[in-house]
Amino acid sequence: xxxxxxxRLRPGEGxxxxxxxxxEALLAFAIIGVAILVGLYNPRFLATRNLADIVLGNAYIAxxxxxxxxxxxxxxxxxxxxxxxxxxxxxxGSLAVAGVPIIxxxxxxxxxxxxxxxLQGAVxxxxxxxxxxxxxxxxxxxxxxxISVTGGRWITDLPQSFHLADIELFGILxxxxxxxxxxxxxxxxxxxxxxxxRAIFATGGNAEAAxxxxxxPQRTVVMVFALHGLFAGIAALLFATQLKVxxxxxxPNLELTVITAAVVGGVSxxxxxxxxxxxxxxxxxxxxxxSALVFINVSPYWIHAVQGGLILVTVVADILRRRRRQVGE
Amino acid sequence: xxxxxxxxxxxxAALAILGAAMVGGSAVAADKWDGGDDLPTSPLACDAGPxxxxxxxxxxxxxxTGAPDKAGKPxxxxxxxxxxxxxxxxxxxxxxxDAAKEIGNVKVTTDGPTEAKxxxxxxxIDNYITRGVDGILFAANDPVAITPVLKKALSKGIHVVGYDxxxxxxxxxxxxxxxxxxxxxxxxxDAMAKEVGEDKGFAIxxxxxxxxxxxxxxxxxxxxxxxxxxxLKWLETVEAQxxxxxxxxxxxxxINKYGDKLSGLFGMTSVATPASAEAVTKAGxxxxxxxxxxxxxxxxxxxxxxxxxxxxxLWNPVDLGYAATYVMRxxxxxxxxxxxxxxxxxxxxxxxxxxxxxILLGSPFIFTKDxxxxxxx
Numbered sequence: 001x002x003x004x005x006x007x008r009l010r011p012g013e014g015x016x017x018x019x020x021x022x023x024e025a026l027l028a029f030a031i032i033g034v035a036i037l038v039g040l041y042n043p044r045f046l047a048t049r050n051l052a053d054i055v056l057g058n059a060y061i062a063x064x065x066x067x068x069x070x071x072x073x074x075x076x077x078x079x080x081x082x083x084x085x086x087x088x089x090x091x092x093g094s095l096a097v098a099g100v101p102i103i104x105x106x107x108x109x110x111x112x113x114x115x116x117x118x119l120q121g122a123v124x125x126x127x128x129x130x131x132x133x134x135x136x137x138x139x140x141x142x143x144x145x146x147i148s149v150t151g152g153r154w155i156t157d158l159p160q161s162f163h164l165a166d167i168e169l170f171g172i173l174x175x176x177x178x179x180x181x182x183x184x185x186x187x188x189x190x191x192x193x194x195x196x197x198r199a200i201f202a203t204g205g206n207a208e209a210a211x212x213x214x215x216x217p218q219r220t221v222v223m224v225f226a227l228h229g230l231f232a233g234i235a236a237l238l239f240a241t242q243l244k245v246x247x248x249x250x251x252p253n254l255e256l257t258v259i260t261a262a263v264v265g266g267v268s269x270x271x272x273x274x275x276x277x278x279x280x281x282x283x284x285x286x287x288x289x290x291s292a293l294v295f296i297n298v299s300p301y302w303i304h305a306v307q308g309g310l311i312l313v314t315v316v317a318d319i320l321r322r323r324r325r326q327v328g329e
Numbered sequence: 330x331x332x333x334x335x336x337x338x339x340x341x342a343a344l345a346i347l348g349a350a351m352v353g354g355s356a357v358a359a360d361k362w363d364g365g366d367d368l369p370t371s372p373l374a375c376d377a378g379p380x381x382x383x384x385x386x387x388x389x390x391x392x393x394t395g396a397p398d399k400a401g402k403p404x405x406x407x408x409x410x411x412x413x414x415x416x417x418x419x420x421x422x423x424x425x426x427d428a429a430k431e432i433g434n435v436k437v438t439t440d441g442p443t444e445a446k447x448x449x450x451x452x453x454i455d456n457y458i459t460r461g462v463d464g465i466l467f468a469a470n471d472p473v474a475i476t477p478v479l480k481k482a483l484s485k486g487i488h489v490v491g492y493d494x495x496x497x498x499x500x501x502x503x504x505x506x507x508x509x510x511x512x513x514x515x516x517x518x519d520a521m522a523k524e525v526g527e528d529k530g531f532a533i534x535x536x537x538x539x540x541x542x543x544x545x546x547x548x549x550x551x552x553x554x555x556x557x558x559x560x561l562k563w564l565e566t567v568e569a570q571x572x573x574x575x576x577x578x579x580x581x582x583x584i585n586k587y588g589d590k591l592s593g594l595f596g597m598t599s600v601a602t603p604a605s606a607e608a609v610t611k612a613g614x615x616x617x618x619x620x621x622x623x624x625x626x627x628x629x630x631x632x633x634x635x636x637x638x639x640x641x642x643l644w645n646p647v648d649l650g651y652a653a654t655y656v657m658r659x660x661x662x663x664x665x666x667x668x669x670x671x672x673x674x675x676x677x678x679x680x681x682x683x684x685x686x687x688i689l690l691g692s693p694f695i696f697t698k699d700x701x702x703x704x705x706x
Contacts, residue, residue, distance in 0.1 A: 042586065049612075050585035057578040151444060153415065156627045239574065245603050245628045247573045287578075294567060294582045299538075 023266030023314075027281035031288060038292040045295045052174070054291050055284060056165075057242070059176035060085075061254075062283035064235035065261035066187050067117075067228030069279040072262050073191075074224045075204035075271030076124060076131035078117075081232050082254030083142035086247075088113055088236035090146060093155040093246035096162040106164060106237060113233030114226050116142075121225025125218040143250045155246040165242035176238050183234065184280040191276065200224055205272030257307070261286060264310045268318050286310070364538045364566035364597075365548030372549065373515045375557035388667035390686030391479075391499040396463075396486040400662045404463035406437040406654070409453050411470050411494060412445040416627065416706025417646055418468070421493065424650025425466070431675055432658055437466070447471040451478045458482050464657045467501070468493035476500040488660050492653040493646075498686055502660055505653050506687040507644040510542075514549030515557075516693040517621055520640035521593050522558045524619040529592035531619075532583045533566040534576055534601040543597045546623075550595075564591065569601055576604030584612050596622025602641070606632035626696050626704040633701050645694035646706065652677055652690055 039046040064081055071078050088109035095105045120138055124131045167175040191197035199220045202210035207217040240246055265282035267274025290303045408425055410418040422439040429435040440457075442449035447470040454465060455478055465482050469475040472495055479489050479500040492505040521531060535543045547566065554561050564587060569576035580594060580601075594609065596602025602622030606629065609618045615637035624641050632638040655674040659665035665672045671679045672688060683689045696704065 044586055044588060047585060050582070053578075053581045053585060057574065057581065148444075151412070151415070154628060156630070243573055243577055243604065243607050244631050245573060247600070251574065252570055252572055290578070291582045291585075294565075294579065295586050297565070299568070 023278045024275065024281060027265065027278060027285055031281065031285050034285070034288055034292055038295050042295045045292065050291070052177075054287050055180070056174055056176050058283060058287035059180040060235040060238035060242075061257055061261060061287070062180045062280040063183055063231055063238060064254075064258045065265065065279040065283050066183055066276045067231030068258050068262040069265060069267045069274050069276045070187070070191070070200055070224045071131070071228050072259075072267045072269060073204045073271060073274045074200045074221055075207065076221060076224070077259070077269075078120070078131060078135045078225075078228060079255045079259070080120070080135040080138035080142060081228070081258055082252075082256070083139045083146070083250045084113060084116060084229075084232050085236040085239055085254060086250035087142050087146050088233055089240035089246050090150060090155065090248045092237060092240050093158060093162070093248075096158050097155055099159075102159075102161050105162060109236045109240075110230055110233035113229035113231075113236065115229065117229025117232065118222060118226040121222040121228075124225070125221040139255070146248065146250060150248040152248060154248055156244070158244060158246070163241045163244075165238050176242070179234060179238065180280065183231065184276055187231075187276045196220070196223065201272055203271075257286065260307045260311055264307075264314050266314070266318075268322075269315060270318075270322070273318075282310075362533065362547055362551040362563045362566055364533060364535045364544060364568070365551050366541075366544035368545065368548065370549050370552035371511050372553040372556045373511050385670075386685040388686050389498045390502045390504075390667065391483050391489070392667075393483045393486055393488045393502065396488060396661075399463060401434070403434040403436065404658070404661055406435060406464040406466060406657060407457045407462045408437055408439040408466040408650075408653075409441045409450060409457070410439065410468045411441070411450070412443060413439060413441045414443055416704070417625070418706075420646035420704060420706055421468070421650035421653070424647040424652075425654045427647070428651040428654035428658075428675060432654070435654060435658055437654060445470050447474045451475065454478045454482065458485055458487060462487060463661065464488040464490065466653050466657060467491050467496070469496045470494070472496050488657060490653055490657045490660065492649055495687075502686070503656055503665065504687045505649060505656060505690060506683065507646075507649050507690045508693050509683070509689060510545045510549045511553065512689075513546055513623070513642060513693050514553045516642045516695065517546070517595060517623075518550050518554045518558055518561070520621045520642065520695065521595065521619065522561055524621065524639055525592040527558055528560040528562070530562040530564045530587065530590045531593035531595060532564045532587065532591060533595045533597060534569050534580050534583070534605050535566055535597040536571050536601070537568045538566070546597060569604070571598060571600045573600055573604055576601045577608050580605040580608035581612065584608060584614065584618065591618060593619040593621060596620060596624060598622075599624045599628065602638075603628040603632065606638050610635070610637050625706055626701045627706060629696065630701055633696065633698050636698070639697060641696040641701070642693050643696065644690055646704075648677060648694070649690055651675065652680060652688065656680075656688055 035046060064085065068078060068081060091112060092105055092109045095108055120134050123129055123134050165176050169178055191200060199215040202213065202215050203217040203220040210217055261283040262279045263269060265278030267279060286307060289306050293302055408422060410421060412418065425437045429437045441453050450470050457465060458481060465487055469491060476497045479496055482489050489501040490503050491501045493507060495504045533547065535547065538544065567579045567583060569579045584591060594605045596605045602624035606620045609615060609620055620638045621640045623643060626641065629638060629641045633641060652674045656665060656672055659672050669682055671681050674680045677691060680688050680691060
């Protein structure tokens with residue numbers, strides 16, 4: 001049975017069949033399929049400008065989903081990321097308005113992101129408190145803290161130099177897309193080929209076995225959260241610098257969208273399986289569908305139903321796949 | 330966890346009703362704009378004149394008992410806004426000082442909490458009742474919770490007038506209402522027709538179809554446009570919650586979807602309007618695609634100064650504070666009594682009494698390139 005063969009192969013050695021059946025390929029087909037269908041209904045959907053806008057406006061979600069994928073692969077979850085992005089955006093914007101040198105304005109959210117997430121990772125790893133509880137606590141702290149400190153006041157009058165997301169490299173390559181693609185490729189290569197990257201899969205797949213093989217699950221979890229913090233910081237920067245106003249509140253349901261991108265991207269909620277190429281493609285697909293709904297005159301409220309449907313399909317497929325594999329073995 | 334599971338469950342439920350709702354959703358009346366509510370509308374007259382007063386409602390405000398007669402004599406007032414130190418209430422405070430200077434025998438001090446907290450606000454009002462003032466001006470952090478302390482003030486012979494955010498009617502004598510739904514609707518639609526022309530297409534970016542204020546405004550706009558600008562073509566209403574980035578993405582999608590057919594965008598929230606202006610800017614359509622909306626001036630300054638947005642609709646908080654002070658003076662002087670239909674408010678002229686014990690500030694204020702620099706909120 002082919003499932004037995006596949007399960008014994010190392011990733012990437014399955015040949016053409018496996019490549020076409022992979023989550024990444026399915027997502028790529030889905031992205032192209034949606035584009036063609038909506039394009040037939042309304043050709044304006046396929047205008048370069050519209051396709052670029054879809055990716056530009058949502059690149060930050062893909063970047064945040066990279067870190068989230070790592071966290072979920074390691075067998076954890078983080079529901080504080082949306083709030084953290086809101087807080088980091090506000091910090092960055094406040095520094096910019098205060099006239100702090102722009103390089104510090106850009107680096108501070110990354111540093112604070114790493115700090116907050118490392119702290120959470122340490123609590124999860126060493127105090128053995130489930131990640132969902134720890135990050136739920138952090139979600140409340142960040143959300144409440146942000147409103148208390150800022151009073152909900154918006155940040156306006158941001159200096160022009162602040163707007164990282166508006167920079168176009170060589171005049172054509174927009175920064176958000178560049179960062180999204182580069183971060184995805186680097187993270188994918190690192191997770192696949194480095195020892196510390198593989199340790200994430202080992203920890204999420206079977207922590208005890210990983211420990212016996214010389215991998216420290218605790219240290220891996222802290223490292224994963226720290227990296228997740230870094231990606232959250234980058235996402236916050238893209239999020240904050242694309243518009244001229246920062247709202248100083250937590251973006252509603254952002255954590256859910258990020259988790260959806262990771263899960264639909266093929267990251268198993270049970271841990272141990274998943275790629276960041278998948279999560280980035282999924283983020284693009286979700287953004288594409290949101291835009292498509294407007295083009296085909298469907299209320300954007302359906303995006304929640306569509307996201308929910310995608311999650312259910314992916315999770316059920318994942319569990320079925322696992323079951324078949326267990327039966328095969 | 331709970332929240333997460335709830336979202337999941339909600340999503341699942343949403344999916345389950347998808348089929349049914351899709352069938353039902355197709356039977357929407359074509360003459361009404363999406364996002365408006367089904368309540369009766371009362372569109373204003375097309376010309377500039379104010380609407381005829383609605384059916385008179387009897388006075389439903391409270392009374393100050395045992396207040397000393399200070400008609401024509403100097404009075405001391407305290408103003409307790411939701412919070413102090415923000416641009417909006419600095420502006421109302423400035424209006425009060427302007428009015429006090431004009432009137433001459435009024436002294437008004439603004440004092441209040443540094444955060445918009447009702448318990449703090451109650452303490453401030455209570456302190457001023459003990460210290461003794463002739464009148465209290467307030468903008469309530471909570472319409473119900475503030476009621477007992479205001480009633481206490483009335484019972485001690487202190488006059489009470491609200492502005493910006495109301496209490497329950499019987500806890501104050503009068504309330505200055507900054508804008509009515511039909512007034513905002515007229516200002517918005519008139520501005521759009523003036524900017525794009527009478528026969529052009531426009532779309533609306535709102536928070537959600539069910540947000541009460543926005544739904545009311547859209548319903549009134551729809552009714553007013555049908556009456557006064559029948560050729561303006563409504564294309565679509567999109568929801569963007571109160572989310573900056575989503576508003577931007579939705580506005581961008583509308584621009585890409587309609588191309589030349591779209592001549593204007595209405596922003597229905599202070600989030601949607603700047604985000605729509607940003608979308609128009611990024612699309613390079615400044616001057617070709619109009620943005621008219623409700624917003625606060627600070628967030629709109631970059632777009633107004635760049636000439637990308639010509640009309641930002643709101644009310645003038647300086648005028649609001651100014652009117653509140655004139656109303657208070659009229660109450661003390663016995664010139665504004667229950668049953669009155671209008672009151673003199675200095676340079677603002679005669680302001681009409683509506684809804685029993687409210688005073689309408691007048692037509693909404695339109696921030697433009699010429700005046701937006703005078704506001705900081």
